[in-house]
Amino acid sequence: xxxxxxxxxxxxxxxxxxxxxxxxxxxxxxxxxxxxxxxxxxxxxxxxxxxxxxxxxxxxxxxxxxxxxxxxxxxxxxxxxxxxxxxxxxxxxxxxxxxxxxxxxxxxxxxxxxxxxxxxxxxxxxxxxxxxxxxxxx
Numbered sequence: 590x591x592x593x594x595x596x597x598x599x600x601x602x603x604x605x606x607x608x609x610x611x612x613x614x615x616x617x618x619x620x621x622x623x624x625x626x627x628x629x630x631x632x633x634x635x636x637x638x639x640x641x642x643x644x645x646x647x648x649x650x651x652x653x654x655x656x657x658x659x660x661x662x663x664x665x666x667x668x669x670x671x672x673x674x675x676x677x678x679x680x681x682x683x684x685x686x687x688x689x690x691x692x693x694x695x696x697x698x699x700x701x702x703x704x705x706x707x708x709x710x711x712x713x714x715x716x717x718x719x720x721x722x723x724x725x726x727x
Contacts, residue, residue: 596627598718604702634675644726652695658720667695
């Protein structure tokens with residue numbers, strides 16, 4: 590299954606968090622949101638198609654998230670889990686840990702926001718930059 594979520598950059602994107610990556614529908618971002626790599630997305634966890642949510646709620650599912658910005662792509666591999674709630678209206682978070690909450694899309698991910706290449710982050714610090722957050726579940 591494949592699902593794509595467009596988002597935009599913001600001047601306060603820092604991408605220094607060591608355990609998570611987040612996109613949000615919110616248009617504003619403080620410098621405290623150091624895991625957020627995109628704002629003004631068109632979906633939080635609640636907007637993910639029901640069939641994909643079913644696959645995400647399987648501990649045997651492999652989840653690949655691909656962040657695309659201009660010519661750059663960045664892939665993160667993680668796992669689904671039966672405890673995923675997937676109901677947050679604004680946020681999508683992928684985590685290195687096994688923690689789940691309504692914002693969590695995938696757990697046990699192999700990368701966090703501080704792993705994203707600096708060139709990509711520099712582009713995302715421009716509010717006109719558009720990115721795609723693609724989710725693939727197998």
